[in-house]
Amino acid sequence: MKGEGDAALTRFYYESSQRKCLAFNYLGSKGNMNNFLTKESCESTCPVWINPCAVGQPILTPNQRPFQCHQGASCSKG
Template sequence: MDRLCLSAALLVLLNILVAGAQRSDTISPSQRRPVFCLEPPYKGPGKAVFPRFFFNTRSGVCEAFAFGGGRAKLNNFLTKDECTRVCSGRKPAFETEDKLQAQPELKDEPGDKTEEADLIQVPVCQSLEPEDQDGYEAEKPEDDDYDIEDDGEDDGEDEDDGEDEDDEEDEEDEEDEEEPQD
């Protein structure tokens, strides 16, 4: 796994564990915000234009930006709702219910300290090979089985014949010069 992806996953896991250890009623929404929400938007090394959202710490809301592609930072979300849910500390007005459905229902028993948590979606890391980071494909090797100069047809003209005649004329001129003159 890419080191950046692994670091991001560990950061998210650590943030979830720390947030779970604190009581949600004693901390403000800004204190519940993950650290990566404080990062500025990262446009990426690519030249594409993907509409994405980031949490703007100055305005306190999620805003659109153009992501160029390549390796994404964590403050890079596909939807405004997802950005708001993760970074603002409050739920958006129109939110679909994202709960873990595959988990068995837990029964509250005296002494249990469990809370239901929203599912956090983290952007998938994207990786380009180093030679592809500028957005262009690497050169592909030529096919050695095909010779573009020889089409396999004999058109009856031999280029070497003309050259041989020129060579013979040059030799005759040289012989004429070598003959002694009386």
């Protein structure tokens, strides 16, 4: 939600489908809690991560982070 008003304030919101924080123009009032002053504050609050897989989506750990194999590990599923 962009909110209402005449301001054009750059803010950041968490986009759950992309698992990252993106910029948007906040209009100044009637926003919601998904509205951060900085990208850093958004990223420290929300589960942001970079997909380590070249193709497809990674397996997620119970805390919704991508599972990372240690260097030199082989994948049992190809």
